Amino acid sequence: MKAALILACLLGTASAQTVLLPESMKAEVAGLAEKHPTLELDFYANAAEAKEKIATAEGYVGTPDEGLLETGAKLRWVHIHGAGIERYTALPKIKDGTVALTNFKIQQGPEIADHAFALLLSLTRNMAAYQRAQADGAWGRNDAKLPMIELRGRTMMVIGYGGIGTQVAERAKAFGMKVIAIDPKDLPISQTLDRSGKPDELDELLPEADVVVSCVPHTPQTEKMLGTAQFTAMKKGAYLINVSRGKIVDTDALVKALQEKKLAGAGLDVTDPEPLPKDHPLWKMDNVVITPHVAWASDQRPERQDQLVLTNLSRFARGMALSNRVDPAKGY
Known part of the structure; x- marks a missing residue:
């Protein structure tokens, strides 16, 4: 050399x-x-x-x-x-x-998008309940407390349509879903995107979404961008999936929305604070799946x-x- x-x-x-x-x-x-x-x-x-x-x-x-x-x-x-x-x-x-x-x-788009759908399917197909039944050696068919939801024909909102968000949208389309993106960029309509809006249109478009997936980076503009007003605007029975940063979501507002059954469930790879205290109510909710910030990992x-x-x-x-x-x- x-x-x-x-x-x-x-x-x-x-x-x-x-x-x-x-x-x-x-x-x-x-x-x-x-x-x-x-x-x-x-x-x-x-x-x-x-x-x-x-x-x-x-x-x-x-x-x-x-x-x-x-x-x-x-x-x-x-x-x-x-x-x-x-x-x-x-x-x-x-x-x-x-x-x-x-x-x-x-580079992290594929594995994080996979993880977003793992969290979503854990909720829509009741996998967490069945895993608990398996651990007890029980057939557990009658133990399911959540409805069994089919994704085909539902609408997913992807907040943050970058390297991760586009991969999430691809998978949503494979499941037969409609996709709305929220992003500051001007986005062309494509095979994986039906509609898009700017961040100031978030509250206006939220009522259309059956599933909301957060893929945005944590910035001063995105901190707690999903709070009380947004959960109020969301469709009753919608799901929230967060694979970005915990501070994007107002945790207290999320707990309230889940307790009041405004949301059907939440899949969280990230939380605020992180990790959650052991006595935090999110740990005990049947309609919440939490993973320890591992969506980035893959072979x-x-x-x-x-x-x-x-x-x-x-x-x-x-x-x-x-x-x-x-x-x-x-x-x-």
Whole structure:
């Protein structure tokens, strides 16, 4: 690699660009520096070692904090593991654009969409009740307390029509559902989308939805965007599925809507607070399914994410625009 770098410099190409990565990625990036002579890859075993090495790095793959960014005076690019960026938008160098931020916002669409439907079907097909009966060794057919709902012909509202929301819509269409999207972007009508509205049209369109799925990032604009007014506007007997962030939903208002049977049920991979206290009423409700923020997990996720990092390392070495760059001002 050093010989290639010397040759590149003799030929007048750019000076070395150092990127600091987790040691776990050594095998995945093997050979990449040979393809890009100006790219130097360094590795860290833990957060302390990352801070020791960050001073010479122009790129970093991992979890940054303000101290690391300040020490990394040469940093121009940070890639984080995950889709949510609310922990990072206030960091000065990211907020002012000094350091470009990329994430896995599109890569996580398939598994999170699968999980959204796992939560929904757990409710509409009464799977939670039958699982409890199975654990007791009981046939349990008469123990079902929820109605058995068919999704065909129902309407799903997808709030946040990005990399996750579009995947949710694809699955909804496969179930024969109509899809309404809420998103600040102008969205074309397509095979997977019947109608769309802007965020200020949410309350107007909510009464049409049998299922509401939250796929939006957590920003000041989206915090508690589903509260008392929205649950009041929703169709009686509708379902809420949240696979985005817990703070999108006003938890107290959700509990009340469930207790008053305005909603038929809720499937929550995320909550506010997270985790919920052990005595929280949501744990005890038969029409609520809670999973511990695991919608992001899948067997195919690491391969997709490694490929994105490899692509961006190559683009970074060539001075090209990075894939999956996020806008800190927007929060996604």
